[in-house]
Every structure is written in structure tokens, then in C-alpha cells.
Amino acid sequence: MSLTNGEVRAALQESIKIWEQRAAGNPQRAVSCPLCVLGQRRITNACDVCPIKAYTGERSCFGTPYYRAARTRFAAKESKVELNFLKRVERHYFGPGSELRVRNQVNLGGTRRGNK
Numbered sequence: 001m002s003l004t005n006g007e008v009r010a011a012l013q014e015s016i017k018i019w020e021q022r023a024a025g026n027p028q029r030a031v032s033c034p035l036c037v038l039g040q041r042r043i044t045n046a047c048d049v050c051p052i053k054a055y056t057g058e059r060s061c062f063g064t065p066y067y068r069a070a071r072t073r074f075a076a077k078e079s080k081v082e083l084n085f086l087k088r089v090e091r092h093y094f095g096p097g098s099e100l101r102v103r104n105q106v107n108l109g110g111t112r113r114g115n116k
Contacts, residue, residue: 003038003049009094011038012051016086022069022079033061055089 014034021028039046047053047060056063065085069078092098 005094007038008035008049008051009090011035012086012090012094016083016090019079019083019086022074023076023083025076027074027079051089051093052086055092 011034018028018031018034035050035052036046039049052061052064053059058064061067065078065081069075069082072078
């Protein structure tokens, strides 16, 4: 079962909202990543439809600032780095010119940073 670009974008935007709160110094209690939740509900391999995996080429958010932010208990400074990373991913897949990088149905596997 595939996901629509709208579903993936909405989950990415929800992730951005969580990280905006953390970057503002308001770390929320443990909150699951909306992208992970969306993928786990609908797909066997959740990472396969994740724009973060497609962008970095890595599973489970390796290659992102996430783990450093988590190790600092979501300190504002480290959370801002993750927030900026997520905004870059959003611009890459959903910003101007992105229609050339994203297919009609979400199938981001194989689309990586630098491959245009």
C-alpha cells in the first residue's frame, strides 16, 4: 500500500512542529515521530516511504542530527539543528521544483540528496 504525497507531507510538517517546540526550549514528553507512526500503520517497512531515509539513504534516521539531539535530552541548541535538517528535507521534496523529484504516489526509495 502506498501513501500519497499529502499524507507524507502532513506527517513531515507535524514532525517539524514537534521540533519547533523543542528548539524553543519546550521539550515535549516522549512523542513518536509522525513519519514513523504513519509508515508503521500503513507499510511493513516504514522507513521505505520516509522522506528522511530517501534524503540520507540511511534507515532509522541515521545520518541525521536526531540522535545527537536525543542524547542531549532534546536541548534547544541540538533540537534546532534537527529542526533545520527537517526543513531542508521538506524544501527538497515539497518546495519549488520538487515535482521533478517526487513521484505521483510516494515511493521515495532511491531518491537521494544530490540525485536530481
